[in-house]
Amino acid sequence: MLRLSKLTDYAVVVLVRLSGMEGVQTSPGIAAATGIPEPTVAKVLKTLAAGDLVCSQRGAKGGYRLNRDLSAIPIADVIAAIDGPIALTACVEGSSTGCESQGLCPMRGRWDPVNDAIHKALSGITLADMQRGLLPAFRVPVHQAALQPAAQ
């Protein structure tokens, strides 16, 4: 649950990659470095540019560049850029269409505090935090251990 689009995941990877290099970088270059398909990288970068997280330079020798430091990019911004405003869908204050059973539904708009809590939580974590937590130990294939046949 709380489906986070795969593109957002890619976006984080791409942004981290951007931070590691000087000057602009091209989509194909990032694609090669990250293993993400080229068209998808391009799509992500375009979206990030629209969200003002990266800036682009067109033409030959063009490419993309980070707009701010990783430590100044809360994960909430990335999610908002890729997936749109952060809010649990359905029956949220913003959805002015209203649920069909508006008169009866007693919880109308009551998700707001929840949305708020999530938004706060996501605003408190920056990409730098995520990058910092990176440990080689994570490469251990945990699922193998979990798959040990208990019975038999």
Add this chain to the structure above:
Amino acid sequence: MLRLSKLTDYAVVVLVRLSGMEGVQTSPGIAAATGIPEPTVAKVLKTLAAGDLVCSQRGAKGGYRLNRDLSAIPIADVIAAIDGPIALTACVEGSSTGCESQGLCPMRGRWDPVNDAIHKALSGITLADMQRGLLPAFRVPVHQAALQPAAQ
């Protein structure tokens, strides 16, 4: 984004409704009271029963009953019951399949702190909290106003 399934929304409504009555209540009864289609209510209740949030009584005069008070049900439990474990999908520690580009992806498992933050945020809000925020003003049929034929 952060898609929360509609069923979860229904679940909250249903649970709140359950809390307001004594004894057991039937699916049709709740459906009538909330305006949610009967089969859907039944589905939600079955799922909630599986998640141990409500208990059921079969047979004639059967129905559902809350297992604990609203104030003892964090919204996280409801979400977990309906949508499964709370975690942003893709590239999470649990996803033992691993991303295709495991060797390259530098963010492997780095979503965990984010998941944790979200989980904490959701665990801190109970259904009672959501219910408490309820204001009568919300009953105003906003959509009616929005539907006023501006042209002609």
Add this chain to the structure above:
DNA sequence: GTTATCCGGACTACCACAGTCCTGATTGGA
């Protein structure tokens, strides 16, 4: 002028969810 790159959009295939329905098991009452 040519080439490399980004820009913006359209387009398609796929998958998960929403919602419905059906068959069976259980229980209370006639």
Add this chain to the structure above:
DNA sequence: TCCAATCAGGACTGTGGTAGTCCGGATAAC
């Protein structure tokens, strides 16, 4: 004992959104 009401559990289908690709155009360096 039989019947009716209710939950249990699953199968099924339509819809919507996402992932991923591709194309024509604009821009800038060489």
